[in-house]
Amino acid sequence: MSEPSDPKGEHERLMNMALGRVPQRLRGAIDWLRVPSRRPARILAGFLLIVGGLLSFLPILGLWMLPLGLILLAEDVAPIRRVLDRVIIHISRRHPEWLAPPR
Numbered sequence: 581m582s583e584p585s586d587p588k589g590e591h592e593r594l595m596n597m598a599l600g601r602v603p604q605r606l607r608g609a610i611d612w613l614r615v616p617s618r619r620p621a622r623i624l625a626g627f628l629l630i631v632g633g634l635l636s637f638l639p640i641l642g643l644w645m646l647p648l649g650l651i652l653l654a655e656d657v658a659p660i661r662r663v664l665d666r667v668i669i670h671i672s673r674r675h676p677e678w679l680a681p682p683r
Contacts (some may be wrong), residue, residue: 591654591661594668598651600681610652619656626652 599610614624626649633646656660672679 591665594665595651595654597672597679598647598668600679602648609646613652614655622652624651649681 581639595614600612613625614620629645629649629652631649632641632647633643636645638645648671650660650664654664668679
């Protein structure tokens, strides 16, 4: 597998693919957090979502919070970004319907 010529553009494409099924209400907040100048809020939200995902056995919290927190942290932490990009590529090859836009 060759490295893409524009890694940032490829990452953005993969993130858009992964976030394509997120409800529009939540998507607005995620897009707001992904703005580069909002790094402190993004890191805090990412950690809180991960903790909430780990506590998914409690009411209200859910496992859906874990990948969303990782997506937010991937914007600022390169090792997480690389692993997450590989996971999204793997999912898109094995289960393309998971990342398809909703009908």
